[in-house]
Amino acid sequence: MPSRFSAETAASLPQKEIARLAEMRAVHSAFLYLHNQEMEFRRWQRELTEIPAPPFGEAARSHWLRERFTALGLEQVHQDELGNVFGYLQPPSSAPLLGMSAHLDTVFPLGTRLETREEGNRLFGPGISDNAAGIVAILALASALKRSELRLSSNVVFIGNVGEEGEGDLRGMRHLFSSSPWKETLQSLLVIDGAGTDTYVTQALGSRRFEITFRGPGGHSWSDFGIPNPILLLSRALARFSEGEVPQSPRTTFNVGVIHGGTSVNSIPESATARVDLRSASREELQRLEARLHECVNEAWSEVALPYRAGDAKVRFAIETIGDRPAAESAGDSRMVKVIRAVDAHLGIKSIPRLASTDANVPLALGREATTIGSGGDGGGAHTLREWFDCTNRDLGLKRILLTVLTLTGVNE
Numbered sequence: 001m002p003s004r005f006s007a008e009t010a011a012s013l014p015q016k017e018i019a020r021l022a023e024m025r026a027v028h029s030a031f032l033y034l035h036n037q038e039m040e041f042r043r044w045q046r047e048l049t050e051i052p053a054p055p056f057g058e059a060a061r062s063h064w065l066r067e068r069f070t071a072l073g074l075e076q077v078h079q080d081e082l083g084n085v086f087g088y089l090q091p092p093s094s095a096p097l098l099g100m101s102a103h104l105d106t107v108f109p110l111g112t113r114l115e116t117r118e119e120g121n122r123l124f125g126p127g128i129s130d131n132a133a134g135i136v137a138i139l140a141l142a143s144a145l146k147r148s149e150l151r152l153s154s155n156v157v158f159i160g161n162v163g164e165e166g167e168g169d170l171r172g173m174r175h176l177f178s179s180s181p182w183k184e185t186l187q188s189l190l191v192i193d194g195a196g197t198d199t200y201v202t203q204a205l206g207s208r209r210f211e212i213t214f215r216g217p218g219g220h221s222w223s224d225f226g227i228p229n230p231i232l233l234l235s236r237a238l239a240r241f242s243e244g245e246v247p248q249s250p251r252t253t254f255n256v257g258v259i260h261g262g263t264s265v266n267s268i269p270e271s272a273t274a275r276v277d278l279r280s281a282s283r284e285e286l287q288r289l290e291a292r293l294h295e296c297v298n299e300a301w302s303e304v305a306l307p308y309r310a311g312d313a314k315v316r317f318a319i320e321t322i323g324d325r326p327a328a329e330s331a332g333d334s335r336m337v338k339v340i341r342a343v344d345a346h347l348g349i350k351s352i353p354r355l356a357s358t359d360a361n362v363p364l365a366l367g368r369e370a371t372t373i374g375s376g377g378d379g380g381g382a383h384t385l386r387e388w389f390d391c392t393n394r395d396l397g398l399k400r401i402l403l404t405v406l407t408l409t410g411v412n413e
């Protein structure tokens, strides 16, 4: 989809435009500001990490972010009914917008000890990198742009969104691009997720997740021997499914991650359930895999002796969708990705394209311009209690984001 921003010349010659921007005095002062504010960024990062934000429980963080946005002087700070938080750089109009987002939620359930600590340049705490670092990057950029004299040709909206992780299933982003006023004006989205400067996402890894359940009458292992056994039916379906071939390219995978059922060794179980995860960058391959899963489950069921299938349907199965992240294949040629590559060349960053499942899946699947990059610094132990973020070179990541944003929006002399 062609961009509707004004800086078309910048799009054709990003390298030149970036060099011009990097020479500007106001850009220099913004760089300096991003470097000098490091201690403040650390305070924000630790404060945020210590606020719980399990999937579907982000309210306290939304509140915190709204207060920060207001304190920075962003325009029309508000949140929607899900808890997504917004703040504009300039007073909003109906013109196309560049969005910059970071997810607020973590994988950690309520009750997790969210203590943080600092050792030299290293911060420790669950979620400190994924995605407190991303939220801090949004705040840093909002703050730097708000203070600078740079006049951007198009407006930017800063977004802290809910529901990226696990069972959140991208609900925050999905809402933004389906039932909110943003779905028309938000032409491009730059997602900041985690640490680092070495990648950018060009392909949205799609996933479909299912819970498969077989149910039967159940009974005694000896006296009811012969009645259909849900665990065996489920096993047969899964074994058959796992024997199928999946393509190497586009890479397509499946996993059975959870299985449970039955109550005791001498009972024929009444039910058996499995959770299955299917992934691919190709929508068609995902659909094919999903169809095969249905086929295998149906086949296992249809082999049950007729008396146990007919009438009051003593043996039943159900396939419930428990996750759905859209896939999108080729975002590699978008203007946004070209700009990031040019910015990386300018800053001497060696980066590589990445296939990933992030908030950018939603706009990418709609044909919008979007990618996901890191917030700078370095990180590790994501989704564990040992998670860390190294602040060394955070400002390189922030410079990278700033130059990308300025090139995308265009800057008036």
Ligand SMILES: [Zn+2]
Residues within 6 Å of the ligand: 103, 130, 131, 164, 193, 194
């Ligand atoms: Zn994340």
